[in-house]
Amino acid sequence: MTGPHPPRPGAGTPAGRPPVDGNAAAGLLGEVLAVEVTTAVAECRGCGAHAPLAQAVVEVDAAGALVRCRGCTRTLLTVLHVPGGVRLEVGCLAALTGAAPTGGAPGAGG
Amino acid sequence: MSGWLAARVAEVVPASASGRVLVLDVPGWPGNLAGQHLDLRLTAEDGYQAVRSYSVASVGAGERVELAVDEVPDGEVSPYLVQDVRPGDVLEVRGPLGRYFVWQPEDPGPVQLVAGGSGVVPLVAMVRAHAAARSPAPFRLLCSVRTPADAFYRPELEALVDDAFRLDWVWTRAAPPGWPGTPGRLTAAGLAAAALPPEAGPTVYVCGPTGFVEAAASLLVAAGHPPGRIRTERFGGS
Ligand SMILES: Cc1cc2nc3c(=O)[nH]c(=O)nc-3n(C[C@H](O)[C@H](O)[C@H](O)COP(=O)(O)OP(=O)(O)OC[C@H]3O[C@@H](n4cnc5c(N)ncnc54)[C@H](O)[C@@H]3O)c2cc1C
Ligand SMILES: [Zn+2]
Numbered sequence: 050m051t052g053p054h055p056p057r058p059g060a061g062t063p064a065g066r067p068p069v070d071g072n073a074a075a076g077l078l079g080e081v082l083a084v085e086v087t088t089a090v091a092e093c094r095g096c097g098a099h100a101p102l103a104q105a106v107v108e109v110d111a112a113g114a115l116v117r118c119r120g121c122t123r124t125l126l127t128v129l130h131v132p133g134g135v136r137l138e139v140g141c142l143a144a145l146t147g148a149a150p151t152g153g154a155p156g157a158g159g
Numbered sequence: 160m161s162g163w164l165a166a167r168v169a170e171v172v173p174a175s176a177s178g179r180v181l182v183l184d185v186p187g188w189p190g191n192l193a194g195q196h197l198d199l200r201l202t203a204e205d206g207y208q209a210v211r212s213y214s215v216a217s218v219g220a221g222e223r224v225e226l227a228v229d230e231v232p233d234g235e236v237s238p239y240l241v242q243d244v245r246p247g248d249v250l251e252v253r254g255p256l257g258r259y260f261v262w263q264p265e266d267p268g269p270v271q272l273v274a275g276g277s278g279v280v281p282l283v284a285m286v287r288a289h290a291a292a293r294s295p296a297p298f299r300l301l302c303s304v305r306t307p308a309d310a311f312y313r314p315e316l317e318a319l320v321d322d323a324f325r326l327d328w329v330w331t332r333a334a335p336p337g338w339p340g341t342p343g344r345l346t347a348a349g350l351a352a353a354a355l356p357p358e359a360g361p362t363v364y365v366c367g368p369t370g371f372v373e374a375a376a377s378l379l380v381a382a383g384h385p386p387g388r389i390r391t392e393r394f395g396g397s
Contacts, residue, residue: 087259103259104391111209 084147094143096121102145163200163251164188166224168244176308178229178277179241180216185252190220193288194261194281194364194392197224197254201236211236214281214366214392215255216312218288224252227311229277231396260364260392264292268362271355272300273345273375275367276309278394282366283312290319297361301353303329303345303371327353350378357383362390369393 071078087103098120105125106117113129113136124140170182191197196214217225230241244250262270262285270289272282279302289298304310307330320326329349330342355361363384365375372393379389 085258087257101259103257 080149081145081147084145084149086147089145089147091118091125091142092144092146093118093120093123093125093141095123095141163253166199166250166252168246168248168250169223170246171244174227174311175229176306177241178227178309178311181226181228181240181244183224183226183250183252185222185224188222188224188252189255191215191218191224191255191284192258192261192263193218193284195255195257195284196260196281197226197252197256199226199236199240200251200253201239202251209236212256214284216280216283216287218284219291227277227280227283229311260366260390262288262362262364264288264294266362267294267296269297269355269359270299271361271363272298273354273363273365273367273379274300274302275371275375276304276394277311278365278367278371278392279304279311280366281392282364283316285364286316286319286324289324295323297355297359298323299325299327299353299355299361301327301329301345301350303331303367303375305331306333307335325353345375345378347378347381350375350382354379354382357385360388362388364390364392366392367394368396370397 087101089102090099091102091105092099095118098118100119102116104119106119106122108115108117113127115124116126116128117124118141125142126140127138129136129138164185164187166183166185168181169184170180172180172182174180194214196212198210199213200208200210202208213226213228215224216227217223228237228240231237260281270285272285274282279300282300286298286300289296300316302310302316307313310328316326329345330338331344332342334340334342361384363379365372365379367375372391376389376391380386
């Protein structure tokens with residue numbers, strides 16, 4: 050396909066804008082990773098349950114935390130201490146929807 | 160928010176037979192909402208670290224933070240906090256954490272609070288916030304504790320009882336002298352007698368040891384409270 054628009058790798062590319070790289074997602078990803086986690090709603094890929102993360106079953110030990118779905122007990126997330134940081138392993142979490150940390154309007158700013 | 164802040168112990172006050180209140184000075188603490196908690200970190204001389212969560216009993220702005228800790232026998236952290244920590248000691252905390260188990264004075268709706276043991280701590284913050292704001296929202300607190308000697312904040316809570324705040328106790332092992340009824344766990348009948356009914360549409364906050372929270376939440380759902388109106392915070396244990 051040629052023409053005035055560059056090729057589109059997928060339907061998900063918004064408004065036909067050319068793909069960029071991860072740097073361009075820094076602001077938005079930063080928002081996701083900074084959401085208020087207790088009120089953020091987790092959707093389980095295993096059973097389809099939606100619930101605030103505050104209601105998940107969590108087992109904490111020195112290694113980190115295992116976050117399980119209260120509906121089906123599958124592991125949604127694992128958070129582990131690793132040398133020099135933390136590691137998030139995504140299990141059965143299909144989606145996490147939360148309020149922007151600043152409370153700013155969605156889509157506002159850039 | 161992941162930053163650890165130095166917390167200097169300002170005061171330690173006995174709060175029950177097995178618990179005490181710790182007042183911390185935390186430079187940089189941004190204030191907190193009623194019901195929020197913090198993570199507390201201890202570091203041993205060999206570098207070993209232990210982290211536990213504690214609810215904040217104080218509420219609002221300011222760098223003074225009040226905790227109330229119950230000693231879990233053979234626990235790693237709580238016996239140290241209840242028996243060994245002294246004024247002047249420095250701990251580390253991070254927070255405030257959590258926006259789910261929170262009550263805000265702007266919320267005009269009725270509220271039912273249900274506490275088991277030290278689970279009363281975040282609910283005390285809510286009762287304090289309710290009183291400080293002179294909120295007309297109907298507030299009720301149902302507190303389950305083993306014996307009078309185990310009750311945190313009893314004199315303060317009793318002094319706050321008024322038209323907008325009702326307080327009820329469930330004594331599971333031993334009641335105060337002259338108390339009508341026999342000691343025992345929270346029952347459906349006890350709940351119905353003390354708690355706001357589902358028709359009043361309360362938001363319900365339940366907090367305490369995990370087993371207590373599960374049992375109380377089941378009773379509430381069986382009484383007709385919609386699960387979506389019941390917010391829970393489990394402290395651990397069985
Ligand atoms: C959000 C949150 C807020 C909390 N707020 C408070 C608070 O305000 N005041 C307070 O005293 N505690 C509170 N806790 C509990 C606290 O974090 C610790 O779990 C508790 O102090 C025991 O720690 P430990 O290191 O002494 O025991 P551990 O060494 O962790 O545990 C020893 C044994 O006791 C059991 N156990 C652990 N916790 C409890 C418990 N709460 N009740 C009964 N048995 C238990 C464990 O399963 C284990 O078998 C809160 C917990 C959470 C998650
Ligand atoms: Zn599930």
